[in-house]
Amino acid sequence: MEALVSTVNNIVWSPALVVLCLAAGLFYSILTRFAQVRHFREMVRLLFSGSESAKGISSFQALAVTLSGRVGVGNIAGVAAAIGFGGPGAVFWMWVVAFLGASTAYAESTLGQIYKVEDQGQYRGGPAYYFEKALGQKWLAILFAVSAIVACGIFLPGIQANAVGNAVTHVFGDGNIVSTDYGEVGSNKLIALAIILIVLGFIIFGGIKRIAHFTQIVVPFMALAYIIMALVIVFLNLHKVPGIFALIITDAFTAQAGFGAAIGWGVRRGIYSNEAGQGTGPHASSAAEVDHPAQQGLVQAFSVYVDTLFVCTATALMILITQQFNIQTEDFNVLAGTGTMIVQNVDAATEVASPAFTQLALSSVFGNFGQGFVGVAIFFFAFTTILAYYYIAETNVAYLNRYFKGNISLTLVKFVIMFMVAYGTVNSSGYIWNLGDIGVGLMAWINILGILAIFFVAKPAILCLRDYEAQKKAGGPITFDPQKLGIKKADFWEKRLAKQRAEEQAVKNEKTDS
Structure with missing residues (x-):
C-alpha cells in the first residue's frame, strides 16, 4: 500500500504541476500588476476593518481561519523536509512560490467572494461554487468538492495529528508501550491523541463561528511567539545571517541535493504550507462579511x-x-543501508519528514524549553489546521447536498475527521505525508486549471480589482455591482445591492413625505 501511495504521489506531483503552480502565480501577478506589492498597505489596513454579522465572520476572523489552515505542520516539519530532501536552496523556491502565490490567493479568494451563497443562515463559497457559476461546469464543481472532501476530510488531517504525536514523543518519550491493531504505540502519544479528540469534537460541533472565535485568538498568538523565538536565535547569531541567506540563494541554483530536488521540494512544501492555488483559502474567505470581494482577496x-x-x-x-x-x-x-546521505550534521536516524530538525535547533539554544516549545507550537498549529480542514470538508459536503437533497450527513463528516486524526497519530509519518501530498496535488491541479479557465471566460477577479482600485481612487463609497462589471451569476451581490437600493429609496421617500 505504501508503495502504491508513493507511485500515485509521484504521478500527481510530476514536474508539470510544479510548472503549473509557478506559471499560474506569475500569470496572475502580471495581470494584477503585482497587486501583492502595490497594495501591501491596503492588505494590512483591511485586516482590521469590518466586523462579523449574524451570517458572516469578519475579515480578520476569515484570515485567522485561513491562516489556521496555512500555518500548520508544513511550517515546522514541512520546511525541515524541504531542507532535508532539497537542500537549503529549497527555501528560496518556497519564497518564490509565496511571492507569486499571493496573486493566485487573491484571485481564488476574490472568486470565492463573488460567487458565494447564503446557505441556512451562513455564507458559503469556494471552488465548487465558482466553477459552477462562472464556468457553468457542474461536473468540475462536483469533482473538486469530492476531491476536497477526500483530501481535507481523509488525507490531510492525519499529517497534522501525526506531527503532534511525534513532537510529544520527542519531548516526553514514548511512555508505556501499548499494543494496538496498528502496532505498538507509546502511552504519551495516546494521551495527546485523547486531548486532541476531546477539544476537536467540542469545537467542530459548534460550527464556523466557534472555529473562528477560537482561531482568531490562538493563531496570531502562536505565530507571533514562534517568530519571536526564531528572532532570538537570529539575534544571537547575527554574524551568520548574511552567510545563511547567501547559502539559500546560491544553493537554489546549484543545489547540493540536485537542482530539480530543490525546486520540486521547495514548490511542493511551499504550496502545502501556504496553500496558494490549492483552493482551500476561498472557503473561509467566502464566509467573510465585506463591502467588496477584492477586499477579502487582498487580505488572503x-x-x-x-x-x-x-x-x-x-x-x-x-x-x-x-x-x-x-x-x-x-x-x-x-x-x-540504501540511499545517500549528502550532508550529515545530526544523527542519521533523525526523521526528516518530522519536526525533529526544528526541535533540535531550538533545544541547541534553549535546552529542554526549546523542545517543549516546539511541541506546544505544533500542537496548536496542527490543531487549528485540523479545524480549517474540517470547515473545508463541511463546506463541500454542503455544496454536494444541494444535489443529493441533504442526504450526506455533516455529523458523519465530523466523525470521519476525528477517526482520521486518530489513524494519522499512530501511523508512520512518511506514509501519511505522501497521502497528504496526493490530496494537496489533486486539489491544486483542479483549482489552478479552473481559475485560469475562468479568467479566459470572464476575467471576474481582475475586473473586481480594477473596480475596487477605481472606487478607492475616487474616495468611495465602496460598493460592488457585478452587473455593471458584466459579471454574471453573482446572485448574492445582486440581491444585496438591490436590497441596499430599496432601503436608500425608502429613506428618500420618508424624507419627501415629511
Whole structure:
C-alpha cells in the first residue's frame, strides 16, 4: 500500500504541476500588476476593518481561519523536509512560490467572494461554487468538492495529528508501550491523541463561528511567539545571517541535493504550507462579511506572506543557523543501508519528514524549553489546521447536498475527521505525508486549471480589482455591482445591492413625505 501511495504521489506531483503552480502565480501577478506589492498597505489596513454579522465572520476572523489552515505542520516539519530532501536552496523556491502565490490567493479568494451563497443562515463559497457559476461546469464543481472532501476530510488531517504525536514523543518519550491493531504505540502519544479528540469534537460541533472565535485568538498568538523565538536565535547569531541567506540563494541554483530536488521540494512544501492555488483559502474567505470581494482577496494574499515569508522563513533560519539538519536522498534508509546521505550534521536516524530538525535547533539554544516549545507550537498549529480542514470538508459536503437533497450527513463528516486524526497519530509519518501530498496535488491541479479557465471566460477577479482600485481612487463609497462589471451569476451581490437600493429609496421617500 505504501508503495502504491508513493507511485500515485509521484504521478500527481510530476514536474508539470510544479510548472503549473509557478506559471499560474506569475500569470496572475502580471495581470494584477503585482497587486501583492502595490497594495501591501491596503492588505494590512483591511485586516482590521469590518466586523462579523449574524451570517458572516469578519475579515480578520476569515484570515485567522485561513491562516489556521496555512500555518500548520508544513511550517515546522514541512520546511525541515524541504531542507532535508532539497537542500537549503529549497527555501528560496518556497519564497518564490509565496511571492507569486499571493496573486493566485487573491484571485481564488476574490472568486470565492463573488460567487458565494447564503446557505441556512451562513455564507458559503469556494471552488465548487465558482466553477459552477462562472464556468457553468457542474461536473468540475462536483469533482473538486469530492476531491476536497477526500483530501481535507481523509488525507490531510492525519499529517497534522501525526506531527503532534511525534513532537510529544520527542519531548516526553514514548511512555508505556501499548499494543494496538496498528502496532505498538507509546502511552504519551495516546494521551495527546485523547486531548486532541476531546477539544476537536467540542469545537467542530459548534460550527464556523466557534472555529473562528477560537482561531482568531490562538493563531496570531502562536505565530507571533514562534517568530519571536526564531528572532532570538537570529539575534544571537547575527554574524551568520548574511552567510545563511547567501547559502539559500546560491544553493537554489546549484543545489547540493540536485537542482530539480530543490525546486520540486521547495514548490511542493511551499504550496502545502501556504496553500496558494490549492483552493482551500476561498472557503473561509467566502464566509467573510465585506463591502467588496477584492477586499477579502487582498487580505488572503497577505496571509500567504504571513505563512511563508514570516513563519516558514523563521523555521528555515533556526535550522540553518544552528546547523541542525541533514540532507539525504528520498530513498535513504539507515537500517537498510540504501540511499545517500549528502550532508550529515545530526544523527542519521533523525526523521526528516518530522519536526525533529526544528526541535533540535531550538533545544541547541534553549535546552529542554526549546523542545517543549516546539511541541506546544505544533500542537496548536496542527490543531487549528485540523479545524480549517474540517470547515473545508463541511463546506463541500454542503455544496454536494444541494444535489443529493441533504442526504450526506455533516455529523458523519465530523466523525470521519476525528477517526482520521486518530489513524494519522499512530501511523508512520512518511506514509501519511505522501497521502497528504496526493490530496494537496489533486486539489491544486483542479483549482489552478479552473481559475485560469475562468479568467479566459470572464476575467471576474481582475475586473473586481480594477473596480475596487477605481472606487478607492475616487474616495468611495465602496460598493460592488457585478452587473455593471458584466459579471454574471453573482446572485448574492445582486440581491444585496438591490436590497441596499430599496432601503436608500425608502429613506428618500420618508424624507419627501415629511
